[in-house]
Amino acid sequence: MVRMISSAIPDFAVRLRAAGLRPTRQRVALARVLFEGGDRHVTAEGLHAEVKATSHRVSLATVYNTLNQFRDAGLLREVVVAPGRSYFDTNMSHHHHFFIETDGELHDFPSDKVTVAGLPTPPKGTKLSRVDVIVRVRR
């Protein structure tokens, strides 16, 4: 019987290598938490707590290192909505955010329907990096 290769079981080692990162135990453990299951918005502290719960020992420094590397490699984006707290977002599709200020929650909304029209041209000598739309709401 031929070995089945199921594309439903994502191979994080392969994915990390494709991104130019060595698939170490820690990075694979973090990738699993981050990327299996749906899109997520995590903080470093939160991710650290989660990965510890899977009984993989990963230091907090490594969580920070990894999140920064994943971001630089284009596997994550960083969203800054509140002073002193960064969220890392596994949803790399074009989308925007609701931020519930009263409880610090961040929610996606698709950019399909949203149009941002009439933006001025970027200042001389600069190139566009990203347009963030953050809808702030409170309970």
Add this chain to the structure above:
Amino acid sequence: MVRMISSAIPDFAVRLRAAGLRPTRQRVALARVLFEGGDRHVTAEGLHAEVKATSHRVSLATVYNTLNQFRDAGLLREVVVAPGRSYFDTNMSHHHHFFIETDGELHDFPSDKVTVAGLPTPPKGTKLSRVDVIVRVRR
């Protein structure tokens, strides 16, 4: 000769009182730096350096306290664009921002021409606070 009252010389004491804040020396000194001249985006550290240059002694703790109070009183707004750095914005009119990521500069652009259309309704039980549009560019 009757004393002239020029509306071109803003009376910060009056303005602070109107906002429910006692016009202390420190608050007046900071208000002067912040509000005379055009619109500004300042950090706490930057404002502290500026006010010291006017030979008014104001502690950094007071700069932080004052910026937070001015924001809560509606004299300023806070803009968070990068992790670990808050900008306080004296421009209270409806507008959006360019953020030059490579050198940390924040620039206004008027919201006249900009239309954000098709925003979804806020989640149940929340009310809209503000919509931020941040155009990130790099040199």
Add this chain to the structure above:
DNA sequence: CAAGCAGATTAGAATTATTCTAAAAGGTGA
């Protein structure tokens, strides 16, 4: 399947931004 080595992880110290504490000073209404 060794080594060998560059790259990764880690504990803990360091840094940065910001807030807190508690004592001294100041603004204001009577």
Add this chain to the structure above:
DNA sequence: TCACCTTTTAGAATAATTCTAATCTGCTTG
């Protein structure tokens, strides 16, 4: 002027993040 409540302040504390330098580990080579 006085009393009283508010504000300021130095310095300690906190929180998020980064750095250091020693140890470890994934990968290539022989």
